[in-house]
Amino acid sequence: xxxxxxPTFWALVVVVYLLLQLRPPIRTTLxxxxxxxxxxxxxxxxPVGLALYGIAASLWLGIRVAVRIRTRSxxxxxxxxxxGATVLIGLFVVNKLSIQDTAFAEAVRQWAPGSGVWVLSSxxxxxxxxxxxxxxxxxxxxLAEGAPLLNPIAMVGYLAPFHMVISGPICxxxxxxxxxxxxxxxxxxxxxxxxxxxxxxxxxxKLVIAESMRIYATGLHGAFVVESLLDAGxxxxxxxxxxxxxxxxxxxxxxxxxxxxxxxxYTPLCAATVTDxxxxxxxxxxxxxxxxxxxxxxxxxxxxxxxxxxxxxxLCSLIVSFVFVALWHHVGLSILLWxxxxxxxxxxxxxxxxxxxxxxxxxxxAVQWGCRLVGPAYVFIVISSGxxxxxxxxx
Amino acid sequence: MRxxxxxxxxxxxxxxxxxxxxxxxxxxxxxLTLILAMRSRxxxxxxxxxx
Numbered sequence: 001x002x003x004x005x006x007p008t009f010w011a012l013v014v015v016v017y018l019l020l021q022l023r024p025p026i027r028t029t030l031x032x033x034x035x036x037x038x039x040x041x042x043x044x045x046x047p048v049g050l051a052l053y054g055i056a057a058s059l060w061l062g063i064r065v066a067v068r069i070r071t072r073s074x075x076x077x078x079x080x081x082x083x084g085a086t087v088l089i090g091l092f093v094v095n096k097l098s099i100q101d102t103a104f105a106e107a108v109r110q111w112a113p114g115s116g117v118w119v120l121s122s123x124x125x126x127x128x129x130x131x132x133x134x135x136x137x138x139x140x141x142x143l144a145e146g147a148p149l150l151n152p153i154a155m156v157g158y159l160a161p162f163h164m165v166i167s168g169p170i171c172x173x174x175x176x177x178x179x180x181x182x183x184x185x186x187x188x189x190x191x192x193x194x195x196x197x198x199x200x201x202x203x204x205x206k207l208v209i210a211e212s213m214r215i216y217a218t219g220l221h222g223a224f225v226v227e228s229l230l231d232a233g234x235x236x237x238x239x240x241x242x243x244x245x246x247x248x249x250x251x252x253x254x255x256x257x258x259x260x261x262x263x264x265x266y267t268p269l270c271a272a273t274v275t276d277x278x279x280x281x282x283x284x285x286x287x288x289x290x291x292x293x294x295x296x297x298x299x300x301x302x303x304x305x306x307x308x309x310x311x312x313x314x315l316c317s318l319i320v321s322f323v324f325v326a327l328w329h330h331v332g333l334s335i336l337l338w339x340x341x342x343x344x345x346x347x348x349x350x351x352x353x354x355x356x357x358x359x360x361x362x363x364x365x366a367v368q369w370g371c372r373l374v375g376p377a378y379v380f381i382v383i384s385s386g387x388x389x390x391x392x393x394x395x
Numbered sequence: 396m397r398x399x400x401x402x403x404x405x406x407x408x409x410x411x412x413x414x415x416x417x418x419x420x421x422x423x424x425x426x427l428t429l430i431l432a433m434r435s436r437x438x439x440x441x442x443x444x445x446x
Contacts, residue, residue, distance in 0.1 A: 005434070190411040197419050200426040208429050215442045 003043070003166060004203065004249060012039050016162070017257050020185070028179045029150055032259060033157030040162055052131075052160055056152040059135060063142055063149055070143070129328065130168040133288055134159050138173040140292055147174060161261075163253040167246055169264040169284035172291070176260050185258030198252035205245025213238045226391035232384040235391070240269060243282070262287070272375025273353075274382050275346045285325065294321045314350065319343035334393040338386050345382060 003009050019035045020028075041049040138158065141147040150158060158176045217234065218224055226232050247264035254261025268281035279286050298317040305313065319340065326339025356362040411419065432438050 188410070190408075190416065193411060193416055193419050193423070194408065196423050200423050200430070203430050204426040207433050208426075211433055211439075212442050215439055219443055220439060 004206065004246070009043070012042065012162070013253055013256070015039075020257050020259075021187075023184060027154065028182065029154040029157060029177065032161075032179060033150075033154035036157040036160070036162050037153065040156070040160060040165070043162060044165070052156050053152060055131075055135075056155040056159060059139075060149065060152045060155060063139060066143060067149075130164065130170055131159050133170050133285075133328075134173070136292055137170070137288060141173040145174075147177065150177075161254075161259060163250050163257075163259070164261065166250075167243065169247055169250065169262045169282070170288045171260050171262055171284070172287065175262075178260060179258075182258060192256075195252050195256040198255065199249055202245045202248030202250075202252060205241045205248060207245070210238055210242035210245060213241065226387060229381070229384055229388060232387035232391065233380065236380070236384050236387055237269075240265075240281075269380065270376055271379050272372050273349050274342065274379055275349050276375075277379050277383060278342075278346070285328075289321050289325060293324055294318070297321075311351075315347040318347050318350070322346070330390075330393065332393045335390050338390045341389065342386060 016035055016039060020032065022031075024031060037049065037053075040052065138150075138155075142149050158171070158173065161171075164171070213234070214224070217238075224231075224235055224238070226235050244265040251261050251263050253259075262284040264282060264284050266280040266283060268277050271277035271280050294317050297320065298313055301313045301317070302310065320343075322343035323336065323339040326335045326342075329335060361367065
């Protein structure tokens with residue numbers, strides 16, 4: 001939160017905005033990468049900034065090699081992709097454990113006393129686990145869809161944009177590439193007013209509503225305790241204003257500077273089903289999981305079974321996707337259980353919806369209005385109950 | 396997919412009319428005042444005391 005009330009951060013936002021207006025005769029992705037690097041070095045320090053460059057350079061090299069091998073031999077390409085994916089998953093798990101267990105950080109220092117600082121700073125850079133997800137999206141887009149690969153400087157602008165460094169959102173790689181073809185982002189009074197309104201609304205959500213709720217419940221420096229369904233409901237509302245507020249600020253800065261930035265929240269507490277809730281809450285993560293895990297897995301399984309057992313494949317893909325979302329947030333048993341429960345609830349909802357679609361009375365307006373009225377209460381109870389499962393491990 | 400494009404572009408929105416602009420500006424001022432007020436210890440202690 002400190003960064004959002006820091007005058008330095010807002011001064012840097014204005015500087016970035018002005019520098020991006022200059023539009024020198026180079027690609028905008030590269031120019032944004034250069035400007036962004038300066039901001040990252042100032043905000044996060046040289047070790048993290050250099051570690052990000054190290055990661056981007058290694059990735060650039062790795063992907064170039066993979067592309068070259070793929071054009072020569074299909075078998076090698078599969079092997080290289082599998083090794084790459086295993087290394088990425090390994091890094092991600094090690095990194096997750098390193099955040100949760102400080103003993104791991106100590107072990108790294110003892111294991112490699114000379115290079116410990118660099119190993120740790122690399123892990124710290126990757127510990128913005130949004131970086132790991134952006135790496136996965138970019139790698140898939142380049143290797144599977146043939147999208148152009150950004151050079152390491154421009155790549156840092158995609159992997160760690162300064163305004164999305166704290167808590168995402170995840171911009172799809174192909175949308176970041178549209179930066180090069182976007183027209184000049186000339187300021188107008190209407191545009192500036194709209195952007196200021198978005199940013200101040202985000203700050204209002206986070207610093208006034210969420211902060212008041214936190215102070216009221218826990219005191220000035222206390223921590224949340226979730227022991228009942230009521231506590232979980234209160235915490236869910238707090239979390240919405242906190243996370244949606246931050247996402248609005250990031251979205252507003254993206255709009256101001258003309259950098260593709262997803263909106264991330266679409267009034268999730270008004271959703272009538274849990275499935276709908278997860279397309280509105282943290283929507284950029286939903287989009288990532290859908291395009292990188294759910295759809296490819298479903299298509300691969302359907303091809304293997306030659307289109308049979310569609311229902312079972314859909315349910316299986318849904319549950320695996322949600323288990324991934326759970327483990328991405330935290331490595332632990334209760335969150336794994338939460339992922340399974342959410343996946344199952346969505347699978348049940350899908351089954352009921354498919355069955356109801358065949359019934360003519362289910363399309364009646366009165367029934368649909370009833371669902372819209374009762375749905376949000378049902379969603380609120382289910383999501384709050386989920387909070388109750390994970391609260392002890394996460395808070 | 397719920398949204399065809401994950402990112403939205405405000406530049407395609409039409410210009411604000413003068414009264415909408417004035418309303419939005421007033422709201423921005425109110426929000427900024429409240430955000431700055433939250434930095435005061437008196438306000439946070441008032442909230443902690445239960446309004």
